[in-house]
Amino acid sequence: MPHKRAKLSVRQNDRKQRGDDLAPQKDSLNNEPIPKGLARVLNAATIREQYRLKKRKLEEEGDHKPGDKRRKVDGDAKDSKSKRKEVNATTKLVIKPGESIQHFNRRVEDDMRPLVKAAFQSSNAAVRNTYQAEKEAKLEKQKAKAVKEAEKKAPSKAATNPAPAPPVVADKHAHKAKEFLQHSSSAPRRLNDIAQAPPEFKRLPRGAVSSEHGFGGKRDGVISMAQKQMMEKERENAIARYREMKSRQRSTGDKAEGQED
Numbered sequence: 001m002p003h004k005r006a007k008l009s010v011r012q013n014d015r016k017q018r019g020d021d022l023a024p025q026k027d028s029l030n031n032e033p034i035p036k037g038l039a040r041v042l043n044a045a046t047i048r049e050q051y052r053l054k055k056r057k058l059e060e061e062g063d064h065k066p067g068d069k070r071r072k073v074d075g076d077a078k079d080s081k082s083k084r085k086e087v088n089a090t091t092k093l094v095i096k097p098g099e100s101i102q103h104f105n106r107r108v109e110d111d112m113r114p115l116v117k118a119a120f121q122s123s124n125a126a127v128r129n130t131y132q133a134e135k136e137a138k139l140e141k142q143k144a145k146a147v148k149e150a151e152k153k154a155p156s157k158a159a160t161n162p163a164p165a166p167p168v169v170a171d172k173h174a175h176k177a178k179e180f181l182q183h184s185s186s187a188p189r190r191l192n193d194i195a196q197a198p199p200e201f202k203r204l205p206r207g208a209v210s211s212e213h214g215f216g217g218k219r220d221g222v223i224s225m226a227q228k229q230m231m232e233k234e235r236e237n238a239i240a241r242y243r244e245m246k247s248r249q250r251s252t253g254d255k256a257e258g259q260e261d
Contacts, residue, residue, distance in 0.1 A: 005011070040047060093111060095104045
C-alpha cells in the first residue's frame, strides 16, 4: 500500500545508497515554502530595486513630488465630488439579477435612511422654532397687558385711598428672657478649664421639689453612716434572738423525749 512505510531493512538500504552529510541541492530552497517576512529579508535587494524603478517611472510620466500622495487621474480630469453626484443622480435602484425581493427592499431602505432622517430632523427643527416663536409672542402680550393694567390702577389708588399704616402687634414674650444670653462673668470660659468646686444652684431647677433638710435634699437609696450603724445593731439583735429561739426549741424537745422513756 502506498500510504504505508517500507520495511526497516528497505529504508536502511536506501539510506546507505544516498549517504550521510550531503550538500543541499540546487532547487531545495525554491521548492520549500518560506514565510513572507523571511522572503522579504532574503530578497531585499530585488524588492528595493523594483520600488526604485516604479518610482522613477511615475516621476517620468507626470509631475510627481516626493512628498505628494499618489492619486488616480482620469482622462477627463473631473473632480471626485462631481463624479459622485453624477453617479448618484444617474444610478437608479433597480433589482439586480438573482437578487430576492427581501434583499432588494433592505437595500432600498438602507439607501433612503439618511434622506428620511434628514427630513425628520428638519421638520422637528421647524416645529420647535414655531413653538418657541409663539411662546415668546404670548409672553410679550401678557407683559404688555400687565403694564397697561398697572398704569390704569396706579393713579386712582394713590388719589383716593392712601396706603394704611401697618398695625402694631404687641409682643407676648417681651418680659421673658431671650435665648442665647451671654454670661456676665468677667473671666472667660475656655475648653480645657478645670473645675475647682461643684456648681452652686441658687434656685431650684425646673421640676425639682425642695426637701425638709434644705435645698437638694437626700437622694433615694443613699444611706448615711448613722443609719448604717443602726442597721448593723438591729441585724445583730435579730441573730441573737433567732439563736435563743432555737436553743429553747432544742431544750424543750430533749425534755419531752426523757419523759417518754
